[in-house]
Amino acid sequence: MVGLSSGEKHFIRGGIAQDLRSDGRQRLDYRPISVEVGIIPQANGSARVRLGATDVIASIKAELGKPNALQPDKGKVSIFVDCSPTAAPKFEGRGGEELSSELSVALQRCLLGGKSGAGAGIDLSSLTIVEGKICWDLYIDALVVSSDGNLLDALATAIKVALSNTGIPKVTVDLGTSPDDQPEVDVSEEEFLQFDTSAVPVIVTVTKVGRHYVVDATSEEESQMSSAVSASVNRHGQICGMTKRGGAGLDSSVILDMISVAKHVSEHLFSVIDSEIAAAEAAANS
Amino acid sequence: MRDLQVTLNQTQRVRLQSAIRTLQELSSTSSSSAVAATVAVADVIPVNLEDGILKGHGTSEVDGQLMATLCGVVERVNKLVYVRALRARYKPEIGDIIVGRVIEVAPKRWRLEINFTQDAVLMLSSMNLPDGIQRRRTAVDELNMRSIFEEDDVICAEVRGFQHDGSLQLQARSQKYGKLERGQLLTAPPYLVKRRKQHFHHLEDYGVDLIIGCNGFMWVGEHIETGENDMLEDQENQLEKDGNSNAKPMGSQDEEKTFTPLETRRHICRIANAVRLLSALGFTLSLEAIIDTVKLSFSSNISIKDMLAAEFYVQTAEREVQRRVSSSKKKA
Numbered sequence: 196m197v198g199l200s201s202g203e204k205h206f207i208r209g210g211i212a213q214d215l216r217s218d219g220r221q222r223l224d225y226r227p228i229s230v231e232v233g234i235i236p237q238a239n240g241s242a243r244v245r246l247g248a249t250d251v252i253a254s255i256k257a258e259l260g261k262p263n264a265l266q267p268d269k270g271k272v273s274i275f276v277d278c279s280p281t282a283a284p285k286f287e288g289r290g291g292e293e294l295s296s297e298l299s300v301a302l303q304r305c306l307l308g309g310k311s312g313a314g315a316g317i318d319l320s321s322l323t324i325v326e327g328k329i330c331w332d333l334y335i336d337a338l339v340v341s342s343d344g345n346l347l348d349a350l351a352t353a354i355k356v357a358l359s360n361t362g363i364p365k366v367t368v369d370l371g372t373s374p375d376d377q378p379e380v381d382v383s384e385e386e387f388l389q390f391d392t393s394a395v396p397v398i399v400t401v402t403k404v405g406r407h408y409v410v411d412a413t414s415e416e417e418s419q420m421s422s423a424v425s426a427s428v429n430r431h432g433q434i435c436g437m438t439k440r441g442g443a444g445l446d447s448s449v450i451l452d453m454i455s456v457a458k459h460v461s462e463h464l465f466s467v468i469d470s471e472i473a474a475a476e477a478a479a480n481s
Numbered sequence: 482m483r484d485l486q487v488t489l490n491q492t493q494r495v496r497l498q499s500a501i502r503t504l505q506e507l508s509s510t511s512s513s514s515a516v517a518a519t520v521a522v523a524d525v526i527p528v529n530l531e532d533g534i535l536k537g538h539g540t541s542e543v544d545g546q547l548m549a550t551l552c553g554v555v556e557r558v559n560k561l562v563y564v565r566a567l568r569a570r571y572k573p574e575i576g577d578i579i580v581g582r583v584i585e586v587a588p589k590r591w592r593l594e595i596n597f598t599q600d601a602v603l604m605l606s607s608m609n610l611p612d613g614i615q616r617r618r619t620a621v622d623e624l625n626m627r628s629i630f631e632e633d634d635v636i637c638a639e640v641r642g643f644q645h646d647g648s649l650q651l652q653a654r655s656q657k658y659g660k661l662e663r664g665q666l667l668t669a670p671p672y673l674v675k676r677r678k679q680h681f682h683h684l685e686d687y688g689v690d691l692i693i694g695c696n697g698f699m700w701v702g703e704h705i706e707t708g709e710n711d712m713l714e715d716q717e718n719q720l721e722k723d724g725n726s727n728a729k730p731m732g733s734q735d736e737e738k739t740f741t742p743l744e745t746r747r748h749i750c751r752i753a754n755a756v757r758l759l760s761a762l763g764f765t766l767s768l769e770a771i772i773d774t775v776k777l778s779f780s781s782n783i784s785i786k787d788m789l790a791a792e793f794y795v796q797t798a799e800r801e802v803q804r805r806v807s808s809s810k811k812k813a
């Protein structure tokens with residue numbers, strides 16, 4: 196990211212204080228979101244989300260695997276984020292690893308719930324095939340193609356859209372003669388089950404600049420932030436996960452305030468994402 | 482340069498495609514009267530080689546024929562034949578007004594990034610000193626270079642010439658050049674900026690300064706009066722501030738008083754969005770086009786952030802079609 200002169204930083208801070216940001220948005224406005232689905236035909240589900248100049252691609256692959264011994268009735272999901280060097284020169288080689296792992300952990304925390312799988316946005320029990328023996332492993336991979344701030348929101352949106360586009364193949368299981376045998380599994384090529392994404396949350400990042408909060412900060416605005424709180428909110432308005440970034444300390448009342456702002460903004464974001472998914476599915480099918 | 486991504490619904494897409502098609506037809510009919518012909522790489526340029534033609538940039542002689550090595554327009558000047566690329570990197574000329582960002586403070590010079598293949602150099606001797614006196618630069622001046630320009634500062638300057646290694650030398654001796662504050666920097670493709678007589682525009686109706694740099698960088702900001710005593714006053718204010726605050730960051734209350742007023746800020750954002758929109762559409766960035774777009778947004782009652790949305794995108798394209806049709810009718 197190019198540096199900013201002190202005059203430009205002053206201008207950005209003034210804009211946020213006066214509720215008129217550099218591109219005319221107000222503090223709680225999102226940039227226009229554009230969504231494409233099914234862009235990777237080999238994957239079970241894929242999506243590309245553009246949020247202003249931020250561009251991310253998410254793909255979902257489902258493979259057969261053995262469930263965890265501690266949770267035999269649940270499938271497994273792993274989320275991995277990769278920051279491509281095309282997004283910023285500093286991501287070349289191993290430069291993007293720190294950011295990638297930070298984003299992966301934040302997404303896992305927000306979408307997968309606790310260690311026991313409780314409170315997950317993705318229903319893991321729907322991924323079992325034969326309890327204790329065979330389950331679906333979902334590999335969610337996300338690629339950051341271009342970065343202009345607010346990566347976490349864009350990634351969560353891309354994952355949500357990709358999940359709505361995901362088709363898990365139908366399996367017919369032949370249980371075999373004795374319960375100790377490995378069952379025969381026939382994976383259907385034709386029929387698919389659509390994934391249920393009604394419980395998948397979205398992430399809203401609220402950035403604090405000066406005394407005000409902005410939603411959907413560009414990378415210039417993020418350079419001016421003191422701290423940022425990302426909260427994942429589900430359709431019912433419940434908080435599913437939270438991450439705080441930035442070195443400045445925050446008073447607990449401020450954090451609660453930012454979470455309520457995130458909750459308020461998430462309602463609008465849900466409706467925007469739903470209409471974009473519908474439009475993208477219609478465009479893909481036509 | 483980040484492109485604007487707009488999602489258009491079906492009707493908007495149809496309207497946009499018809500507008501672009503009309504523009505292409507208009508441009509092809511107008512340029513057929515001119516001598517220019519577009520060529521692609523390895524196209525043969527029809528020229529009689531016995532006439533002593535000089536082979537310029539973008540051409541090469543292959544098998545006794547003159548072939549183009551660039552995609553562009555063939556230009557002929559007396560005996561010189563060359564190919565001018567349409568979407569080239571910024572090509573500086575002496576006297577160009579440039580907006581650049583300081584990336585390094587080096588001995589007796591500043592290095593600026595100006596969207597060119599190399600960094601431009603602004604010598605300390607090509608810059609007015611804060612006290613305004615014309616004198617020889619001493620070692621003390623060299624040590625105080627950071628008080629004039631620091632890293633990441635946005636500067637407006639003029640191209641003075643080329644150095645022996647091809648890099649650019651700039652000068653900023655007039656009052657209208659110098660550090661730019663209280664505004665925002667915009668980037669656009671350099672081929673969209675044509676050289677004009679005036680690159681500094683003071684828009685009185687909006688109270689906004691617009692500087693269209695030939696290198697594609699543009700500055701939109703609050704209007705600052707350029708006067709002879711500017712430098713002196715700034716220096717005094719700076720000393721007072723330093724004395725009082727002791728290099729402490731400004732308190733939020735003080736800062737709020739110095740923010741740009743809201744009305745001016747609205748105009749700045751509107752003009753900035755007009756520039757972003759025109760560069761995404763690929764239209765030439767001239768003052769008339771920008772002011773036209775801003776006036777169109779006022780008359781259509783579009784809020785500032787909706788200027789970057791799909792509807793206004795298509796409206797601007799259609800307006801450009803109307804403008805070109807009416808101007809071609811006037812010529813005919």
